[in-house]
Amino acid sequence: MPTAKPTDDASIDLQGSATPVRRTRGGPKGLRITDVAAQAGVSPITVSRVFNNPASVAPETLERVRQVVQKLGYVPNRLAGGLSSARSRLIAAIVPTIAHSLFSETIQVFSETMSRAGYEVLLALSGYSDTNEESLLDTVLSRRPEGVLLTGVAHTDSLRERLRNVGIPVVETWDMTATPIDMLVGFSHYQIGVAVAERFLARGAKRPALISASDVRALARRSGFRERLAQAGVMNVAEVIVAPPSSVATGKAALPRLLDETPDVDAVFCGSDLLAIGALGAAKAMGLDVPSRLAVCGFGDLDFATETSPQLTTVRVDGTRIGVSAARALLDRLDGARERAFVDVGFSVVERESA
Amino acid sequence: MPTAKPTDDASIDLQGSATPVRRTRGGPKGLRITDVAAQAGVSPITVSRVFNNPASVAPETLERVRQVVQKLGYVPNRLAGGLSSARSRLIAAIVPTIAHSLFSETIQVFSETMSRAGYEVLLALSGYSDTNEESLLDTVLSRRPEGVLLTGVAHTDSLRERLRNVGIPVVETWDMTATPIDMLVGFSHYQIGVAVAERFLARGAKRPALISASDVRALARRSGFRERLAQAGVMNVAEVIVAPPSSVATGKAALPRLLDETPDVDAVFCGSDLLAIGALGAAKAMGLDVPSRLAVCGFGDLDFATETSPQLTTVRVDGTRIGVSAARALLDRLDGARERAFVDVGFSVVERESA
DNA sequence: CTGAAAGCGCTTACAG
């Protein structure tokens, strides 16, 4: 290799010429678009086009550039690209949790769909707290996402306002409201509570009760449940409220507590299938037949739940459909569509015949 | 507000002066660091320091800048920041899937840990294909992540090489190898197969069999299982291989197929708890007592699995620990540590006494 | 503790 030319040596530049000072920021640099351009004998803009608009490049040039890219192992820097084009190709998804939850299914298909459309997903886990969600939003917005998926509709006013000001498409999911920030793909937790109450009433339940988590959506189901029962004259609904995350063990512990206080409970609506399975186990241990002595209804329709526990009634919600629809809603808007999606995916109450 | 000064009006600049041409790239611009700087009466560099190195700013200046940031709702642009500093504050996680899987737990805690340390997680879902993983790597590297979490140890040579060349810390998870790309936090699937074989042998099983998914890690468990049995003189291990993703329904369908071909099977090692629960259901339907007539072992120790199916033996792996350890391994290296983590988190075979 | 200048690696908006 040739040695450095004298003019590149700052030490001889004693008169303070106009030559810009060499600044070595960080260590050895990776490949840049100019390296590819030089090797392929084209300008950097052409290399850029090969990645972003190949149709506008002559087939022969395209092929030549691609071979150099391949040979060198060049990967474009999207931090630079995003900054320059104001298109980050990033979509943010803010979800309470993806562990042991139905959200994981939604995020899975959401991410697959976005990926196919050329976007990547920045995953932000909010836990179940409001304040956390807002500071998370700042972090997320600093990446300049082109769209945002939110879980639920209970956001602080300031979050709603800021998101509106940013002007990017937003889709709220897994809940229902007449006044979404922008778009919505979800279902009504309140109506689920109503439906389960009606199911219990139709079965002739005299003393329905509730084992519920304390998060907003579980509490919405609780409201629907209690209000529908109140309409039917059933007022004192016994309940045990448990902190998220719910688990089989929590449900197992909750049922005895419930029956201890209110022994004649004959139907219990659990906040999730995990809680319901726990309650089922406890009922079995206590010698209570399900569903004749005690009806148990869960929420979530986990694959295994209805499989292992045919006595269980549960509410099925389609997390996959939510993920796909939310992705499409955002993609359509990114493609210039004016319509704002508003989708109620509904739910269904599943009861096994084999019970 | 004052009106624009004449010199700002391009329409009067008819002689082609040295004034740079105004380029309106994209629509109305958001807030920039210079807007905050102007309002706070400091230079942009000081605003930058308020975010990145607050200790180096005078308390009074700090407070003033923060108030302007708050008032304006300024959110720094990390695309620009990352480009300039060569620090993206992004960690990539490449996982086959997060739906219905143990990986979701790993990603959950990994993401939480990274988030606490000031990094965000770019989630990339590879499905179960090798080629997909490699093109995904390009996409991911274009964001210039500072670290990468990989699932498994079976990667193409070119992926391994490229990742090494990039020079960022990499942690492989959920499997074991003597030659990781960089760091490893996992356990040996082969040894799990060995352990289950030994458990079956100890129970006096004469005709152990296998219901397994066809992914690399499931096949490694299969190898350990078959080789350990071969050592004990058990050669013809019947098996049904199913395509991922595995589900309860798949397991339910697989068992009859297995017993059809080999009626005297008395122990079956299933690739996952979902498969095992399905097999359990099928066994019940066929009137086979578990575990006396047919022992069933799963994999994954899902909360509900052992809860709803006490007859089930399963292998417990600690996905949470993997997530935390993997995050720590990367963070330590990002903090300048030289040590490369190599952690075998092990596993345990869980058998319920109540069986 | 604070700032002026230069540059990070791309893409836009023209012009040809």
Add this chain to the structure above:
DNA sequence: CTGAAAGCGCTTACAG
């Protein structure tokens, strides 16, 4: 179909 110039919004590396 292709390219020269300018700029995206930050931060580095000095210097004071």
